[in-house]
Structure formats: structure tokens, C-alpha cells
Amino acid sequence: MRIEQLHEEFGAEISGINLIDAVSNADAFAAVRAAFEEHSLLVWRDQPISDDIQATFSRGFGPLELVKVGSVGHGTFYSRMNNIGPDGQVVPLRDMAMIVARANQLWHTDSSFKRLPALASVLSARVIPEQGGETEFTSTRAAWERLDAAEQSRLRDAVAIHSYATSRNKIDPGMMTPEEHAALPPVRRRLTWRNPVNGRCALYLASHAGAIEGMAPQEGAALLESLVARATEPGHTYVHAWRPGDVIMWDNRATMHRGRPWGGTLPRSIVRTTISASLADGLEDVLPELWAQRAAA
Template structure:
């Protein structure tokens, strides 16, 4: 196995192993898991991907999420991200599928709006466009380490509110359905997630974040936007250019990502599994004390 760094201080390609190797070998899994904790983003090129194989690989890292209401794949462990409609044709730009893909072009962290946030997301390329459609990542761990110590200390004690409807409303009113809003009430999480394996802290931000506990609404949103801009500054990202059969996994505790646009007439089909975080991943340290919980 080779772990080859590909990004600016984070992200690596894992070469010489398959997803099945990780499933069947404890030694291979341990090495990949250590690389995940260190590099935050891991790319496996040229895999023979099936739903069953992706799910077995995913389960190695923890309990898979059940896909939320309103998504393609609701009730399963898979989220289908596509612009291909039921008739097999590419949907028009104003179709809900296309609009949801546009929402994924905002910088975000998967599942920060859920009652149990995610450890990792695992995305496989099934059909890719000839041009565009890359996924861009930044390290919120490195972003946190670039901040002044006084601000680091402040953020370690701060909590932000995350809401799925907030991010979707940036794209179009009503993009989040009433069923989704009812199923996904706002969640409050610490603004720094410290990795229990290596002790390194990372900003926990997303396009879903809309308020900071204890701050006026405008000031809190300004802080979130300033931190996001700092974390996504030019020269800090890794851009993954997809090939058929690629599988990429990332640490939602320590990264943000966004999809990049592609020509509207070109098809794209990606399948994602998402692994819920556990106490071993530091979730309990992220929850606000009861006195800070809001209505």
C-alpha cells in the first residue's frame, strides 16, 4: 500500500489496495484508518464499485446513516446524486435534482444539520461528465491552526446552530420541503471539533450554519462567513478531478467541501454513503451543555 499526499498539507491517494482489501483485512483497514485520521481526505482510484461493495467498505468505519426524507435513496443507506431523470435523460437546470446539485456547490460539511453528525462520507463515481463536476476540499483543521491563539481559544468555547433549510434557501425558496424541515430541526454544535486520536482541533463549519450561540444574529453570521472565507482562501484547497471508478472518503469533522459545476447537458451520477459519528469519534464533546440549549 502507498499513501501519496496530493493536497496542500492534507488529502492523499491510497494506492495498491481495493475497497475489498479494506473489508477483508484488519491490517489494511488499520493502515487506511490511520491515513484517514492524518490526511482527512483519501482517494481510491480505479475501483470496481458496486452498491454492496461500497456499503461493506463503509461499514468498516462505523454505522451507516439512513438516507433522510426528500433525498433520492430515502430509507436506504445510499444517497444518489444525479442529474439523470426517471426517463433516463438529463433534467433541465430548474429541475429539483439540478437545484439540489447546485446547493451542494456551497461549502459545507455533511450532516451537521442532523441530530447525529457524520464522521465520514464515501462518494463513488458511476457516471461523470466530460468537463467539470470536480469536488473541492479544504482542511478546517489547517484553517483552525492558522488562526490567532486568542481566537482559537474563543472558538473552542463557542457553539453554532446548523439548519438544512438555511443552506437550501440560499439557492431557492422552498427547496427544502416541509417534510424535510419537520424531520430536520436545527442542531447546535461546538465550533471546534478536536480529534480524539491525534488531539488536533478543526473548525466545524458548513453552509448550514446560521447563528452563533450567545451572539446577535448578524454578528454571529458575520463570524461564520469570516471563518469560512479564511478556511477557503485561495491556495488552500484540493480539487479532486473524478475518473470513472474513483471512490473518495473525507472526514466531516475536519474538512469542508463543495461540488463544482459542469455543463447542464452532461450527465453525472454519484453514489454516497455516510457514516454517523460515535462517542469514539468525539461526538459527545461537541454537544452544548444543557444551559445553552435553545428552544
């Protein structure tokens, strides 16, 4: 297995081992898992990808999330993000698939708004336009480490409110259905998530976060916006230009990402599987209720 650094702060391309080998051999899996903990973002090129291969690889890291209500693939393990209709043709720009694509162009970390947040996401390229549609990533671990000691002390135990409606309302207040609103109430998350393997801390941010407990609404929203802007300053992001067969895995505890526009007139299809976090992944650190129990123990 070869590891090539993609950005000075995070990210690595893996070669010399495919996805199935990575989880079918104990030594290979240990090496991949160590690379994941160290680099937060892993890229494989030229993979013979399928739904089954992607799910098998993803399950090596933990239980898979079911796709939420209101999304294509609801009730399965596969979140299908594409602009290809049932007839095989590209959908109109006003189609919900394109509205969702616009929302995904906000900086976010997957599933921060769910009752159980995500450890990691695995995204595979199935149909890719020749230009546009890149995915941009940033390290919120590096962003945390760039803060001075006083800022870290002030933010370490702050609690943010995450809600799917917060990000969707930025695009279209009518985007969510009543069923989605009922299924996805706001949740509380600490503003930091400590990695239990290496002890490194990361800001836990997303466009889904809209308020901070104990702060006036405008003040909390402004602080969150400022932290996202600082985390994503030029020079601190990696932009991935997709090719068919690419697979990317990222750590939702320590990164943010966003899609980039591609116009929507050319076909594009990508498939995501999402791995739920567990106590072994430091889950108690980001859930205020569990963290308080641990602190009192």
C-alpha cells in the same frame, strides 16, 4: 499499500489496495484508518465500484446513515446525486436535481444539521462528464491551526446553530417541503471538533450554520462567513477532477467540501454513503450537551 500526499495540508491517494481488501484484512484496515485520521481525505482510483462494495467498505468505519427525507434514496444507505431521469435522459435544468446540485456548491460538511452528525462520507463516481463537476475540499483542521491563540481561545467553546433550512434558503426559500422542515429542526454544535486519536482540533463549519449562540444574528452570521472564507482561501483547497471508478472518503469532522458546476447538460451520477459519528470519534466534543457533561465529570 502506498500513500501519496495530495496537498501539503491534507489529503492522500491510496493505491496498492482496493476497498474490499481495506476492510477485510485487519492490518490493512488499521493502515487505512490511520491514513484517514492523519490526512482527513483519501482517494482511490479505478475501483470496481458497486452499491454493495461501497456499503461494505463504509460499514467498516461505523454504522451507516439512512438517507434523509426529501432526498433521492430516502430510507436507504445510498444518497444518489444525478441528473439522469427515470427514462435514462438528462433532466431539464429546472429539475429539482439541478437545484440540489446548486445547493451542494455551497461549502459544507455532511450531516452537521442532523441529530447525529457524521464521521465520514464515501463518494463514488459512476457516470462522469468529461469536463466540470469537480469536488473541492479544504481542511478545517489546517484552518484552525492558522488562527492565532487569541482567536482560538475565543472560538474554542462557541456554539453554532446548524439547520438544513439555512443552506437551502440561500438557493431557494421554497426548496424544502413541510415534511423536511418537520424532520430537520435546528441543532446546536460546538464550533470545534477535537480528534481523539491525534488530539488535533478542527473548526466545525458548514453552510448549514447560520448563527452563534450569544451573538447578535448579523454578527454571528458574519463571523461564520468570515471563517469559511478564511478556511477556503486560494492555496488551501484541493480540487478533485473525477474519473469513473474514483472513490473518495473524507472526514466530516475536519474538512469542508463543495461541488463544482458542470453545466448540467451532460449526464453525471455519483453515489454517497455516510458514516455516523460515535463517542469513539470524539462525538461528545462537538455536541454541547455531551461536552458539558464530560466537563463536569
